[in-house]
Amino acid sequence: MELGFVSFLCELIGKAIPLECMQMRFMQEAMLGLILVAPMAAVAGTQVVNFRMAFFSDAIGHSAFAGVAFGLLFAISPNLTMPLLAVIVGLGIMAVKQRSGLSTDTIIGVFFSAVVASGLAVVSRYPQAARDMQMFLYGDILTISDQEIAALFGLLAVFLLFQGFAFNKLICIGLNLQLAKAHRIKVMIYQYLFAALLSLIVIFSVKAVGVLLVTAMLITPAAAARNLASSYGRMLWISVIVSIVCAIAGLLLSAQEWLRTAAGATIVICACLVFCISLIFRRHFRS
Amino acid sequence: MTHPLCPNCAHSVSFEHVYVEHDGVRILDDISASIPRGECTAIVGPNGAGKTTMVLVLLNEISFRGTVTFHGYAEQRPRVGYVPQSLSFDRGMPLTVLEFMAAFHQKKPLCFGITRAQRERLIPLLEKTACSHLANRPLGALSGGELQRVMLSAALSQEPELLILDEPSSGIDFKGGEVCCELLDRFRKEKNFTQLMITHDLSTVAAHATHVICLNRRIIAEGNPHRILTPEVLAATFGPHRGVPAPGAIPGTGENCQAPCCGGKK
Numbered sequence: 001m002e003l004g005f006v007s008f009l010c011e012l013i014g015k016a017i018p019l020e021c022m023q024m025r026f027m028q029e030a031m032l033g034l035i036l037v038a039p040m041a042a043v044a045g046t047q048v049v050n051f052r053m054a055f056f057s058d059a060i061g062h063s064a065f066a067g068v069a070f071g072l073l074f075a076i077s078p079n080l081t082m083p084l085l086a087v088i089v090g091l092g093i094m095a096v097k098q099r100s101g102l103s104t105d106t107i108i109g110v111f112f113s114a115v116v117a118s119g120l121a122v123v124s125r126y127p128q129a130a131r132d133m134q135m136f137l138y139g140d141i142l143t144i145s146d147q148e149i150a151a152l153f154g155l156l157a158v159f160l161l162f163q164g165f166a167f168n169k170l171i172c173i174g175l176n177l178q179l180a181k182a183h184r185i186k187v188m189i190y191q192y193l194f195a196a197l198l199s200l201i202v203i204f205s206v207k208a209v210g211v212l213l214v215t216a217m218l219i220t221p222a223a224a225a226r227n228l229a230s231s232y233g234r235m236l237w238i239s240v241i242v243s244i245v246c247a248i249a250g251l252l253l254s255a256q257e258w259l260r261t262a263a264g265a266t267i268v269i270c271a272c273l274v275f276c277i278s279l280i281f282r283r284h285f286r287s
Numbered sequence: 288m289t290h291p292l293c294p295n296c297a298h299s300v301s302f303e304h305v306y307v308e309h310d311g312v313r314i315l316d317d318i319s320a321s322i323p324r325g326e327c328t329a330i331v332g333p334n335g336a337g338k339t340t341m342v343l344v345l346l347n348e349i350s351f352r353g354t355v356t357f358h359g360y361a362e363q364r365p366r367v368g369y370v371p372q373s374l375s376f377d378r379g380m381p382l383t384v385l386e387f388m389a390a391f392h393q394k395k396p397l398c399f400g401i402t403r404a405q406r407e408r409l410i411p412l413l414e415k416t417a418c419s420h421l422a423n424r425p426l427g428a429l430s431g432g433e434l435q436r437v438m439l440s441a442a443l444s445q446e447p448e449l450l451i452l453d454e455p456s457s458g459i460d461f462k463g464g465e466v467c468c469e470l471l472d473r474f475r476k477e478k479n480f481t482q483l484m485i486t487h488d489l490s491t492v493a494a495h496a497t498h499v500i501c502l503n504r505r506i507i508a509e510g511n512p513h514r515i516l517t518p519e520v521l522a523a524t525f526g527p528h529r530g531v532p533a534p535g536a537i538p539g540t541g542e543n544c545q546a547p548c549c550g551g552k553k
Binding site (some may be wrong): 003049050052053101125163164165167168174175176178179181182183226229230231232233234235236237 | 310311345346348349367368369371373375376377378380381382383386387389390393394395396397399400423438441445451453
């Protein structure tokens with residue numbers, strides 16, 4: 001079902017990028033989806049780097065596998081089961097971390113194994129499900145629906161609202177928990193909210209670039225920005241710009257006749273190239 | 288030293304029969320001790336003695352049996368300034384000193400810049416700890432002593448009534464003739480806060496603490512450092528081979544700190 005405001009934005013994108021490939025509706029929708037996901041992934045990515053949560057986001061990404069499997073098993077739309085399971089896994093990891101003396105890596109490792117094993121178990125029982133799994137391994141932004149784009153708008157609004165009051169507090173929490181608590185920051189609430197929102201962003205990023213590359217989508221722009229920025233504030237903006245530029249460039253390149261590669265992989269390759277350039281910049285100009 | 292809200296209170300905090308157990312292991316065993324108001328109290332003990340646990344009890348961050356009472360504060364608990372032993376961050380992260388300080392106080396997200404009001408408030412605080420020249424430097428590029436002083440500035444920006452320092456470095460970072468311990472002595476007298484530090488550096492304790500709590504899961508001794516830091520108490524706290532160092536001795540160097548607070552001349 002087409003949504004009016006999505007159609008309007010798609011037409012705008014078609015006019016703004018007067019390339020032949022961008023005159024197709026599915027490409028315009030994919031571009032709109034990426035323009036919405038990329039800045040969220042970039043902001044969350046800088047915080048993932050700050051919190052050292054790369055493994056956490058990887059586990060959430062892999063929960064998509066189990067999410068799709070459960071969707072197929074219980075005949076529920078994967079669009080519902082994937083984000084639901086991701087949030088459950090994200091909050092579950094945080095809850096076990098708070099209540100047990102185990103290291104974060106161990107807890108994430110257990111959840112990671114559980115979600116992958118669940119996905120594999122379903123696939124082995126129902127081989128026809130393997131076909132549907134492929135798009136989650138490699139990403140499939142070209143099939144994004146208007147409803148998913150509308151959901152992305154909703155997530156972006158909630159995420160921006162959250163960042164509006166939590167951005168500085170998340171920096172403090174990332175630096176030292178006791179210090180944050182001494183400054184009367186309600187650490188646990190912020191950690192749970194961040195975990196829930198990060199889980200949703202990771203799931204939408206899975207749609208864009210696939211389970212295998214989802215961590216790269218979050219981490220690479222932040223890593224490149226870290227090489228270029230002289231302050232945390234600038235790092236965030238550079239990360240957002242790198243993420244959006246790579247998403248647009250990756251999608252456009254992947255649609256070229258001479259290339260014809262998967263959009264998700266091309267986006268991540270673009271981000272990796274920017275990272276390499278940033279590394280050279282850091283070596284020659286900032287040292 | 289008295290307090291306007293509680294003129295007769297000589298103590299800022301008192302612990303009464305505090306027990307902490309974790310997974311069946313007793314970490315703190317019948318702790319009864321007090322922290323005098325406006326003075327510098329040191330908790331000393333070997334690794335695993337329960338020093339940090341005692342501070343967590345104070346901050347109400349851990350479940351315990353017993354009573355902890357705060358005396359004479361306008362709110363139920365004092366405003367706490369905390370200087371951690373270290374910060375857990377990636378050294379390559381470009382968070383500047385000023386951003387670090389502003390993150391605790393500014394409402395507007397730091398990605399939109401630091402407000403002029405925050406700058407005007409935070410720069411003088413950095414000047415107090417001789418760190419204003421570090422304002423735009425990344426946190427990861429600071430030396431251990433510089434980072435300690437920046438964290439002290441952040442703690443002081445809270446205008447604390449109780450300042451807790453976890454293993455502060457002592458006399459290792461000279462800047463303008465002042466060392467961390469001297470800064471602390473001066474601020475404590477200026478602002479009249481109560482200082483509590485966790486340490487196993489006995490030279491700092493001997494030179495700066497006015498009250499000491501020797502801890503090894505239970506209280507071994509408590510009182511004036513010059514009176515209670517006897518070979519017997521130290522043997523009971525740390526084991527038999529720990530002697531009392533000269534006041535102002537810099538750990539591991541065999542030299543004496545020359546800062547005025549340690550008895551040296553400027």
